[in-house]
Amino acid sequence: MTKPIRLAAFAALAALAVAACGGGGGTTTTTFKGTKKVGITTTITGNSATYGRAITRAAQMWEAETNDKGGVNGYKIELSILDNGDDVAKAADNTKQLILQDHVVAMMGGVLSSQCQASMPIAHQNHIPYIAAICNDYRNTTSPDFRIPEYVSVVPNTYMEATAAGIDAGKNTALKKWYILSPDYSFGRAETPAFVASLKKTNPNVQIVTKESEWYIPLASFNFTNVYPKIQAAAPDAIYSNIFAAQQAAFIKGALQTDPGFFTKYKFMTLSSVDDYQGLGDIYPQGIRVYERAPFFAIQGDKIKTFVKNFRARYNNDYPSDWAVMYYDALTVWAAAVTKAGSFDTDKVLGVLTGGSFDTLRGKITIRKEDKQANVPVWVGTTTKDPSYPFVILKDIVNPPGNDLLIPLDKVLKMQNGQCPKNDLNNCP
Amino acid sequence: MALDSLVLFTLAGLSLAAVYFIVTAGLSLVFGALRVINMAHGSLYMLAAFVAWFVVAKVAGAEFGFWGALLAAPLFTALIGALIEILVLRPVYGREHLLQLLGTYALTLVFAGAVRLVFGPDVRSYSAPGFLYGGVPVMGHSFARYNLFLMAVAVVIATTLYLVLTRTGLGRNIRAAISDPELLAASGVDVPRLFTTVFMIGTGLAGLGGVLVAPIGSVDPGMDANALINAFAVSVIGGLGSLVGSFVGAVIVGLVLSFGSANSYTAPWATAFVFAAMAIVLTLRPWGLFGRPEQ
Numbered sequence: 001m002t003k004p005i006r007l008a009a010f011a012a013l014a015a016l017a018v019a020a021c022g023g024g025g026g027t028t029t030t031t032f033k034g035t036k037k038v039g040i041t042t043t044i045t046g047n048s049a050t051y052g053r054a055i056t057r058a059a060q061m062w063e064a065e066t067n068d069k070g071g072v073n074g075y076k077i078e079l080s081i082l083d084n085g086d087d088v089a090k091a092a093d094n095t096k097q098l099i100l101q102d103h104v105v106a107m108m109g110g111v112l113s114s115q116c117q118a119s120m121p122i123a124h125q126n127h128i129p130y131i132a133a134i135c136n137d138y139r140n141t142t143s144p145d146f147r148i149p150e151y152v153s154v155v156p157n158t159y160m161e162a163t164a165a166g167i168d169a170g171k172n173t174a175l176k177k178w179y180i181l182s183p184d185y186s187f188g189r190a191e192t193p194a195f196v197a198s199l200k201k202t203n204p205n206v207q208i209v210t211k212e213s214e215w216y217i218p219l220a221s222f223n224f225t226n227v228y229p230k231i232q233a234a235a236p237d238a239i240y241s242n243i244f245a246a247q248q249a250a251f252i253k254g255a256l257q258t259d260p261g262f263f264t265k266y267k268f269m270t271l272s273s274v275d276d277y278q279g280l281g282d283i284y285p286q287g288i289r290v291y292e293r294a295p296f297f298a299i300q301g302d303k304i305k306t307f308v309k310n311f312r313a314r315y316n317n318d319y320p321s322d323w324a325v326m327y328y329d330a331l332t333v334w335a336a337a338v339t340k341a342g343s344f345d346t347d348k349v350l351g352v353l354t355g356g357s358f359d360t361l362r363g364k365i366t367i368r369k370e371d372k373q374a375n376v377p378v379w380v381g382t383t384t385k386d387p388s389y390p391f392v393i394l395k396d397i398v399n400p401p402g403n404d405l406l407i408p409l410d411k412v413l414k415m416q417n418g419q420c421p422k423n424d425l426n427n428c429p
Numbered sequence: 430m431a432l433d434s435l436v437l438f439t440l441a442g443l444s445l446a447a448v449y450f451i452v453t454a455g456l457s458l459v460f461g462a463l464r465v466i467n468m469a470h471g472s473l474y475m476l477a478a479f480v481a482w483f484v485v486a487k488v489a490g491a492e493f494g495f496w497g498a499l500l501a502a503p504l505f506t507a508l509i510g511a512l513i514e515i516l517v518l519r520p521v522y523g524r525e526h527l528l529q530l531l532g533t534y535a536l537t538l539v540f541a542g543a544v545r546l547v548f549g550p551d552v553r554s555y556s557a558p559g560f561l562y563g564g565v566p567v568m569g570h571s572f573a574r575y576n577l578f579l580m581a582v583a584v585v586i587a588t589t590l591y592l593v594l595t596r597t598g599l600g601r602n603i604r605a606a607i608s609d610p611e612l613l614a615a616s617g618v619d620v621p622r623l624f625t626t627v628f629m630i631g632t633g634l635a636g637l638g639g640v641l642v643a644p645i646g647s648v649d650p651g652m653d654a655n656a657l658i659n660a661f662a663v664s665v666i667g668g669l670g671s672l673v674g675s676f677v678g679a680v681i682v683g684l685v686l687s688f689g690s691a692n693s694y695t696a697p698w699a700t701a702f703v704f705a706a707m708a709i710v711l712t713l714r715p716w717g718l719f720g721r722p723e724q
Contacts, residue, residue, distance in 0.1 A: 046543055049550030086651060181708035184697075211693035218700050220655050222646045225444045225576060226687040229437035232570040246552045249647035253554060257645055259564045259571040277646070279552035 036344055039080050039098030039107045046086025047246045048111050048370055050275045051323045056081055057315055058324035059320040061329045072335045078198035080104060091115035095122045105344040106334055113137035113187040117146055127346050133330035134323055137190045138407060141371040142415035152353050152372045154330050155291055158191035159392040160405035164378035166198025167293040168267050168398055177209050179236035183243050184216035191242050209234040222250040228258045239268040249279050261382050263288055274321040277391035284392050291380045294325035297393045298379050302360045327358040371412045375402030433568035438687045444576035444684030447583035448642050453660040453675045454586060455634030461670025462606040462627040465518055468533035470635050471657030472540035477502035477639030478648045479548050483556040492558050503636035510632025514625045545650050553648040575645055582641060587676050603627055607670060665707045668720025677718060
């Protein structure tokens with residue numbers, strides 16, 4: 001082979017090699033300054049695996065779209081996603097690995113509040129931004145035991161969604177006697193008293209038919225055979241629940257087995273999501289009141305329509321659940337902050353996030369500087385069948401603005417200063 | 430406690446007991462005869478539930494699919510059990526229990542991944558046939574008809590197992606394996622074949638449990654761990670290897686959970702009571718209420 005031909009062949013091979021290495025999410029013409037990793041530890045297996053899949057899908061879609069547009073600050077973004085199998089210790093281990101070995105520049109929060117609380121100290125020790133997209137215990141931003149400067153929440157916290165649900169529930173003055181059912185871990189323990197407080201504030205005549213010690217059931221309890229007799233014996237007008245995923249499915253199914261008219265006899269107010277509707281399909285009760293964090297079918301605007309279209313095109317015509325919407329928003333907000341800061345440096349990014357306003361799928365949100373909690377809305381509605389969708393959606397929707405749901409600032413400051421005994425908002429002076 | 434509540438909570442407790450017994454019987458039988466703690470027992474329970482969902486939701490519908498699944502899924506898990514026994518356990522019989530535990534634990538990870546790969550991570554659901562749906566009136570309240578069905582099935586399973594163990598040649602050999610495995614081998618019984626058969630019965634029962642329990646709950650990739658935890662609690666209390674122990678252990682656990690959650694003072698401790706009972710039994714009588722001490 002002559003020298004010029006060898007040189008030409010070498011150049012062609014080199015060009016091919018460069019093109020191959022520059023692949024992945026970006027176009028072959030995009031030149032990145034480098035790669036930055038973002039860490040996600042989520043429930044790909046375990047009882048909340050449905051949520052983990054929604055999160056992973058939304059995150060990977062965001063990654064591809066972002067890199068197609070040139071990345072963030074010229075850097076390609078690579079998501080490092082690890083499975084924690086719903087296990088708290090594993091979530092903490094994953095966080096350590098992502099930060100110390102993978103050198104992620106940001107962590108996106110886990111599903112369970114307990115997982116976030118186990119991971120937050122690690123993020124704090126290493127000064128890495130921790131963006132909560134799903135876990136939402138209000139104490140994560142207010143309790144001196146939990147809060148860290150690196151934590152930012154773009155999900156309605158337990159106080160916010162409980163307040164929205166409590167106000168809505170309290171307005172139905174015919175419902176006087178309430179039975180409470182909540183999972184026994186940090187999320188349930190934070191949200192349920194907030195719901196009760198909001199319900200009683202809206203309707204002081206309500207009566208909770210069980211003592212607080214009976215509200216909570218083990219997180220891993222999926223057989224409610226011993227719960228239905230309790231409910232029937234208590235004869236409430238309504239049941240409030242914030243159990244979710246497989247546990248909610250088991251409760252609803254068992255209740256309908258016990259009495260097909262169960263949810264007619266006892267009005268039901270529950271946290272729910274598109275994943276929960278899809279899980280039970282036609283069995284999911286119609287006519288019950290639910291509160292959701294990000295139901296795509298109820299959110300207005302072109303951004304969400306584009307997101308749904310792209311999501312369905314990418315994922316076999318599946319609809320995005322609330323978790324997908326919120327996770328996409330979390331990554332969007334983080335990237336916007338990095339872009340505005342011009343840097344991945346934690347202090348600069350947090351400086352932009354704190355008090356900053358961002359355009360998201362759920363509309364424009366502002367992150368309050370005192371607790372780094374975004375004023376994200378909640379949707380409350382009645383389940384109904386709609387021929388456009390293969391699962392129930394909501395009608396008679398109430399969508400209180402996030403600003404109306406935020407924890408009052410004076411209480412935030414009291415909690416943060418340790419003035420509220422047992423770190424309970426209801427105990428604040 | 431009012432009489433109607435007493436009756437309802439008793440029925441609820443017995444219904445829970447039925448579920449626990451159905452799930453535990455196979456685990457206990459396998460340990461009794463083979464001295465193997467099958468960590469993959471919950472995985473087979475889960476696998477059967479997913480197979481049943483597929484049969485009901487995609488093939489035959491709720492009315493016929495449920496009965497079809499009741500036959501097909503346990504058969505499927507029994508065949509898987511045969512493969513597990515031959516390929517994983519047979520090479521490690523007679524060696525330390527840790528190897529069996531590790532081997533069967535590894536299978537739980539394999540099955541978890543396989544289920545997620547084939548069926549996805551979503552929560553699934555299927556219902557029992559129409560005539561088992563709904564409640565029966567009990568003292569002015571409603572009690573799920575399906576739970577009564579489960580109680581009846583548990584009694585049938587217990588009776589069938591008892592008859593097999595006491596009235597058949599297979600049962601005689603199984604009891605001999607439990608009592609004195611060396612003598613059994615010396616008596617000319619094809620021990621490897623016997624062990625495979627027993628393991629198939631045990632895993633078939635796990636599968637039966639999965640099909641039967643799913644209509645009152647959900648079918649999800651995390652259900653294996655939940656089933657195994659409850660099964661171990663029942664087995665430890667009743668005695669691993671004892672059919673009577675599984676039955677009594679299940680009744681104890683079911684009633685403790687049911688009445689434990691009945692009032693505000695004990696409700697937060699209901700689950701703890703079960704594991705406290707387990708700890709007490711392990712301390713005072715490690716082989717369980719009806720088990721036999723290791724020789």
